[in-house]
Amino acid sequence: MVVEIDAAQLASIGFTAQQLSAQIQQSDAKVSSGQFRSQNNDLLLEVDSDLDSLERIRNIPISFSNQGQFTLLGDIAEVRKTIAEPANELALINGHPASALAVFVKSDYQIDLWAKSAEAAIEKFRQELGQGLKLEIIFNQNNYIQARFNSLMLNLLVTGILVFGITVFLMGWKSATVVSLALPLSSCMVLGMMKLLNVSVNQTSIIGLIVALGLLIDTAIIVVDRITKNIVSGLRTETAINDAFNHLFLPLTASTLTTALAFLPIVLMSGPGGEFAGGIGISVIFAIISSLLLSLTVGSGLAGKLYHIYHHYSQNTQRKWWQTGFTHSY
Structure with a gap:
């Protein structure tokens, strides 16, 4: 005044x-x-x-x-009424005076769906502006989240190709198929667990998934290798899978739990640091647990089925390196 x-x-x-x-x-x-x-x-x-x-x-x-x-x-x-001088706060966009409005999405909302409705409301408001007024979006976190998610998909694809190629060279195409499937299946299971437990998918949780990519295949490789040796040694498929499960369940579970406990302090960290980095720890813990469960169930069943069919089909033929790998040249 x-x-x-x-x-x-x-x-x-x-x-x-x-x-x-x-x-x-x-x-x-x-x-x-x-x-x-x-x-x-x-x-x-x-x-x-x-x-x-x-x-x-x-x-x-x-x-x-x-x-x-x-x-x-x-x-x-x-x-x-007039503008207070000197002003307590000023908003400048490209050097021009402006009015800036920040809108924050609630943590229980999915940002990509929320962004679409927000952009529709902004567009409707833009059409009602008078002459000489301009409305611009100067920062949209949804674009950053989408870029992170695309980076995750790209890393998942590149990792899958590298894992398949290396596993074919060392263990054969059957092992490579089962091990490579652990990546997308574990990632989907992690997203499902986060949805079930109301854990938001944000940039930190996506970073956690990227970090966990290298941990997802360890359990699958161990399980597939054990089943392969059992079938090649003459055990029936069911017996080979049961033996692998009984032999590996406790050590793999212990290994998974110790790794999860290593990331638990990040999840339990308090303050702004814990709020930011907690999603990384949650994603990694969910990922290694998913890898263990899938390796002992879906992975072992698929490995047993593939090796059972191929073993009876090719037991009287000479095997190539890409069929058994250099480490499985039995």
Whole structure:
């Protein structure tokens, strides 16, 4: 609010600018105007004198004599709204004054779906703007999240290709097929667990998935290798799978739990650091647990089926390196 004094009117009542300012301040003072007493309470009464509108300020009485004469502030000054100078905060976009509005999505909302509805509302508002006004989105976190997710998909694809190629070279195409499937299946299972437990998918959880990619295939390689040796040694498929499960369940579970416990302090970290990095630890823990469960169930069953079919089909033929790998040349 700006009060522009009419010098002639102010001089006619014999006031100075300092005296006028003092009376305006006194009219907005929060002072007690009485008391309310009862058996249980003793309360102070206060008149609602907030100067919350132009009309209230214009009607402030200005006393200028000992005889009780007064005039209204609006009679001796112009009261209007304006921009505060100097401003407490300024928003500049490309060097031009602007009004900036930040909108935050709730943690239980999916940001990609929320962003679509938000952009639709922004577009509707943009069409209602007057001439000379412009509405721009200067930061959209959904684009950053989408880029992270695309990076995860690319890393998953590249990792899958490298894992398949290396495993074919060392263990043969059957092992490579089962081990490579551990990557997408474990990733899907992690996302399902996060959805079930209401853990939001954000940039830190995606980073955690990228970190965990190298940990997803260890269990699958161990299980597949054990089943392969059992079948090649002459055991029936069911017996080979049961033997691998009984032999590997405890050591693999212990290994998975120790790795999970190593990341648990990140999940339990408090403060802003824990809020930021907690998603990484949660993703890694979910990933290695998913890898263990899939390797002992889906992976072992698929490995047994592939080796059972191929073993009976090719037991009388010479095997190539890409069929058994250099480490499985039985």
